[in-house]
Amino acid sequence: MTRVQRALETRVTQRFGRLSGRHAIALEIGGDRYGVAEDALFPAASVIKLPLLVLALRAAERGELDLDERVALEPRHAASGSGVLQDLDLGLAPTWRDLLTLMIVVSDNLATNLVLERLGVLAVNGALPDLGMPSSRIEGPLQVDAARQTPRQRAGHGAATTAADVLRLLVALDDGSLLGAEATEWARSRLRKQRHREAIPRLLTGEAGADGGLVVGNKGGWLARARHDAGLVWREDGSRLAALVVLTVEHPDTRARIDHPATVATARFARDVVQLALALAPARASPAL
Numbered sequence: 001m002t003r004v005q006r007a008l009e010t011r012v013t014q015r016f017g018r019l020s021g022r023h024a025i026a027l028e029i030g031g032d033r034y035g036v037a038e039d040a041l042f043p044a045a046s047v048i049k050l051p052l053l054v055l056a057l058r059a060a061e062r063g064e065l066d067l068d069e070r071v072a073l074e075p076r077h078a079a080s081g082s083g084v085l086q087d088l089d090l091g092l093a094p095t096w097r098d099l100l101t102l103m104i105v106v107s108d109n110l111a112t113n114l115v116l117e118r119l120g121v122l123a124v125n126g127a128l129p130d131l132g133m134p135s136s137r138i139e140g141p142l143q144v145d146a147a148r149q150t151p152r153q154r155a156g157h158g159a160a161t162t163a164a165d166v167l168r169l170l171v172a173l174d175d176g177s178l179l180g181a182e183a184t185e186w187a188r189s190r191l192r193k194q195r196h197r198e199a200i201p202r203l204l205t206g207e208a209g210a211d212g213g214l215v216v217g218n219k220g221g222w223l224a225r226a227r228h229d230a231g232l233v234w235r236e237d238g239s240r241l242a243a244l245v246v247l248t249v250e251h252p253d254t255r256a257r258i259d260h261p262a263t264v265a266t267a268r269f270a271r272d273v274v275q276l277a278l279a280l281a282p283a284r285a286s287p288a289l
Contacts (some may be wrong), residue, residue, distance in 0.1 A: 002032070004029070004030075004032060004034070004276065004280065005032075005034055007276055008027075008034045008272075008273070008276070011269060011272040011273070011276075012025060012036055012269070014272075015265045015266075015268050015269040015272065016248075016265055016269070019248065019251075019261055019262060019265050020250070020251055020252055020253075020261075021225070021248060021249050021250035021251045021252075021262070022037070022040070022042075022248070022249050022250055023036070023037070023246065023247065023248045023249075023262075024036060024037040024038055024040050024042060024162065024163040024245075024246075024247040024248075025037070025038065025163055025244075025245065025246050025247075025269075026038040026162075026163035026164045026166065026167035026244075026245045027167065027242060027243060027244045027245065027273055028167065028171055028242065028243045028244075029241070029242045029243075029273060029276065029277040029280065030277060030280045030281070033167070035163065035164060035167075036163075037163070038162060038163040038164040038167070039135065039162050039163075039164050040162060040163075041135060041160050041161070041162055042160065042161060042162065042163070042226070042228070042247040042249055043158050043159065043160060043223060043226055043249060044136065044138070044158070044159035044160050044161040044221065044228075045159070045221025045222055045223045045226050045228055046082065046107045046109075046112075046142075046219070046220065046221035046222065046228075047161060047166055047219060047220070047221040047228050047230055047247075048136070048138050048159040048161060048221070049103050049104060049107065049112055049219060049221075050104075050166065050169055050170070050173075050219050050230065051124070051127075051128055051131050051133060051136070051169060052103065052112065052115050052116060052119065052124065052138075053100055053103065053104055053187055053190065054131060054169070054173060054178050054179065054187065055119055055123075055124060055127055055131075056096070056100055056115055056118070056119060057100075057179050057183040057186070057187060058178070058179060058183075059119065060096075060183070061179065061180055061183055065096060065118065066096065067095060067096045067097040067100075068095050068096075068097065069095060069096055070093040070094065070095050071093060071094060071095070071096065071099065071114055072091065072092075072093045073085060073088075073090055073091065073092050073093070073094075073110070074090065075090060077110055077113065077114060078110070078144070079109040079110040079112075079113050079141065079142060079143045079144055080109070080143045080144075081109045081142065081143035082106065082107040082108065082109055082222070084102065084106055084108060085102065085108050085110040085111055086109075086110050094111075096115075096118070098111075099111040099114055099115055100115065100190065101190055101193070103115060104190040104191065104193075104194065104219060105190060105193045105194055105195055106195050106196075107196060107219075107220070107221075109142045109143045112141075112142055113141040113142060113144065116138065116140075116141060116142075117141070121138060121139070121140055121150070124138055125137055125138060128165075131168075131169050131172070131178065132165065132168030132169050132172050133161065133165035133166070133168065133169055134165070135160075135161065135162045135164075135165050136159075136160060136161040136162065136165045136166075137159065137160050137161075138159045139152045139153050139157050139158055139159055140152070140153045142159075161247075162247075163245045163246070163247050166230045166245045166247075167230075167243060167244075167245045170230060170231075170232055170243045170245070171243050173187060173188075174188065174232050174240055174243065188217055188232070189217075190217075191217025191218060191219060191231070191232060192215060192216070192217040194217060194218050194219065194220075196218075196220050197216070197218065198220075198258045198263055198267070199218070199220055199227070199229035199231075199246070199263050199266040199267050199270070200216060200218045200220075200229045200230075200231035200233075200244060200246070200266060200267065200270040201216040201218055201231065201270075202263075202267035202270070203267050203268065203270065203271040204216055204233065204270060204271060204274055213236055214233055214234065214235065214236070214241065214274065215233070215234045215235075215236060215238075216231055216232070216233050216234075217231060217232050217234075218230060218231030218232070219231070222256065223249075224254040225249060225250055225251050225252075225254055226247075226248065226249045226250075226251070227248050227251065227260055227262035227263050227266070228245075228246065228247045228248065229244075229245075229246055229263075229266050229270075230244070230245040230246075231243070231244055231245075231270070233270075233274055233277075241274065241277045241278070241281070242273050242274055242277045244269075244270055244273055246266045246269065246270075248262040248265075248266070
């Protein structure tokens, strides 16, 4: 075990050792990867919206989806849970670009379901391995009544993923290997505009000190007994400092609150990871003697 791995193991114990339930972690710093239960299957919650973003942008690059096309919202599109479209008047006609933004920035379920319907559940599941997510799966529309659920959803199956799958997607997206340059930067910008910043980004402002600060992009996911977050941390010059995924489930505390124990643990661990990455960066940048 390397010094970095030992340091990370200590931080994991400090932050998650007393947390109820199960957790999985996958991260990359300085080109090295570290994981805890990273291949264990977890309910995906809204983290599953990350591959939908990539697949929609791929469809646009192929000319199969016009991001400027407008989509009229109808009563049949109703969805509960996170987002804002459910509270707006019918007849609104956002573009597909708007819907992708809402899906990521405010985790809008109605927008997500429109994107999923356009892409197709079977097509999405068939494409996930190519995105580095072979263990992940989506079962159908999010937060809809039983009449609109798929048979598997009515049987109790939901979207699922692993920390390793999500990390591979984030790193590949940021490396530019999933999309063209313009779409890659647009996807990064949606993560940076994220409104739900109570976990990974929460304690990171100013962590780079004299280097000019950090930029964080993330996408979380929440269910009654799950609190997830996945994020990328960049230096101000755009170079990646860290990529981090934390999945947590089976919490006795089901309240939606900013100081949920799992959310706080994730925020503190993200700060630990970034501080370690910053400490490693100068050494890695120095020429070998």
